[in-house]
Amino acid sequence: MRIMMFGTREDELNAANEWAARNDIEVVFDKGPLTMDNADVLKDFDGVTTSQTAPFDDAIYERLRELGIKQVAQRSAGFDMFNLDKATENGLIISNVPSYSxxxxxxxxxxxxxxxxxxxxxxxxxxxxxxxxxxxxxxxxxxxxxxxxxxxxxxxxxxxxxxxxxxxxxxxxxxxxxxxxxxxxxxxxxxxxxxxxxxxxxxxxxxxxxxxxxxxxxxxxxxxxxxxxxxxxxxxxxxxxxxxxxxxxxxxxxxxxxxxxxxxxxxxxxxxxxxxxxxxxxxxxxxxxxxxxSQHIAFYTETAVMNLVEGGLDSVKQVIEMGTCDNRVN
CATH class of the missing domain: 3.40.50.720 (NAD(P)-binding Rossmann-like Domain)
Structure with missing residues (x-):
């Protein structure tokens, strides 16, 4: 199993690497957001987690479906950056991390x-x-x-x-x-x-x-x-x-x-x-x-970052293995 982790920050790396080792899953890091310009890289991946702040281009949902992606796991409680109707139309499960700290x-x-x-x-x-x-x-x-x-x-x-x-x-x-x-x-x-x-x-x-x-x-x-x-x-x-x-x-x-x-x-x-x-x-x-x-930083503690990383990656793993996840929002 290979997971692409978009929007990766330096403070997330330890938690992500520990999760990958514990679950024997390859996690690849990309500092940038998921966009139409880089979506094609996902042809070699099974799942994806994001830390998106800006809304997605509506065209990306169809492209993800064409690439065989079944889900997008957002590493935040908020999920207003997603068009849930478009995601559902294209068979994508969107998840969040509702409680991280x-x-x-x-x-x-x-x-x-x-x-x-x-x-x-x-x-x-x-x-x-x-x-x-x-x-x-x-x-x-x-x-x-x-x-x-x-x-x-x-x-x-x-x-x-x-x-x-x-x-x-x-x-x-x-x-x-x-x-x-x-x-x-x-x-x-x-x-x-x-x-x-x-x-x-x-x-x-x-x-x-x-x-x-x-x-x-x-x-x-x-x-x-x-x-x-x-x-x-x-x-x-x-x-x-x-x-x-x-x-x-x-x-x-x-x-x-x-x-x-x-x-x-x-x-x-x-x-x-x-x-x-x-x-x-x-x-x-x-x-x-x-x-x-302040710059949307209220959540920003060591405990919260660890829980967000693990929560997002757990959702990816659940969808790939079971077809759904506990924290799906559509």
């Missing part, structure tokens, strides 16, 4: 929330200017005085809520499918609007779907408590960035932490230190003191 993302969400609540970016900027004063601009709230709304109470949202409850915050939640475990420390609201209207801090933990694209838009921001804080470690497309910037400018939103950005695929996780960033909206977010933004 929910603690990693939850811990990052809490860290990001504390950064915006405590005005860390502004404080650091003042220090760089040698302004060591205490003043109203940098005074902050305490977490225990806040009501926190967890939007999406799956694994990550539940852990995030539990940690914030430990800080003494009042935690409420909204999810179409309430989680019994989460009910031990939060109270569910009947609607999203009810949750966001009460919240001093909103933490988003939903997968991106066709139905919730730009769910957080101008209309929803207007229904929030004035001066709210928002954290998004889920998917960038859930938030209408232009409407978010307007809400920041008006004071409706005090500050936001973004580990995802709706137009991130061109830039995250790539090195643009010697290139020009053309996305003016991204540059604007980076420059703002009331925005804490």
């Amino acid at each position: 929910p603690n990693a993302i939850a811990e990052y969400a809490v860290m990001a929330a504390m950064n915006i609540i405590r005005n860390t970016k502004m404080i650091q900027n003042k220090l760089k200017q040698h302004d060591f004063t205490w003043n109203k601009a940098i005074i902050s709230k305490e977490m225990r005085s806040m009501t926190v709304a967890i939007i999406g109470t799956g694994r990550i949202g539940t852990i995030t809520g539990r940690i914030l409850h430990g800080f003494g915050a009042k935690v409420i939640g909204y999810d179409l499918y309430p989680n019994e475990e989460a009910k031990t420390f939060l109270t569910y609201t009947e609607t999203l609007e009810e949750a966001i209207a009460q919240a001093d801090l909103i933490s988003i933990h939903m997968p991106l779907t066709k139905e919730n694209h730009h769910m957080f838009n101008a209309e929803l921001f207007a229904k929030m408590k004035k001066g709210v804080f928002i954290v998004n470690t889920a998917r960038g497309g859930i938030v209408d960035t232009k409407a978010l910037i307007d809400a920041l400018n008006s004071g409706q939103v005090t500050a936001v932490a973004l580990d995802t950005y709706e137009n991130e695929a061109t830039y995250f996780p790539k090195d643009f230190s010697d290139k020009k960033v053309e996305d003016e909206m991204l540059l604007h977010l980076i420059d703002r003191e009331d925005v804490f933004i």
Whole structure:
């Protein structure tokens, strides 16, 4: 059995090589993404795993079928880069890794929330200017005085809520499918609007779907408590960035932490230190003191990377040997 591992990063190599040795399977590495330009290399392979960020060309699904490929195993929880209808039409099983380290993302969400609540970016900027004063601009709230709304109470949202409850915050939640475990420390609201209207801090933990694209838009921001804080470690497309910037400018939103950005695929996780960033909206977010933004890195721990590599490769092996896999999404 031969597996091609596209989008391989240096930090994934140890886990991939150990998995290959343990399973007596050849894994070949390619640093680049899977595209129409390099798809033909797969004629000599049995399976493929990717770490894709940008959407696939719709033509690639038919080409993979022609090459005898039966599956694509994505090494992430998100799978919105795939056209699942096209994949299914061409007999391709798409899989993800739904749970690789929910603690990693939850811990990052809490860290990001504390950064915006405590005005860390502004404080650091003042220090760089040698302004060591205490003043109203940098005074902050305490977490225990806040009501926190967890939007999406799956694994990550539940852990995030539990940690914030430990800080003494009042935690409420909204999810179409309430989680019994989460009910031990939060109270569910009947609607999203009810949750966001009460919240001093909103933490988003939903997968991106066709139905919730730009769910957080101008209309929803207007229904929030004035001066709210928002954290998004889920998917960038859930938030209408232009409407978010307007809400920041008006004071409706005090500050936001973004580990995802709706137009991130061109830039995250790539090195643009010697290139020009053309996305003016991204540059604007980076420059703002009331925005804490990072390059979709909340998951990035040693444990998570190992679990993502092994989860992706396990799915490839399952499809080749059994015709399906535990984590298929179509």
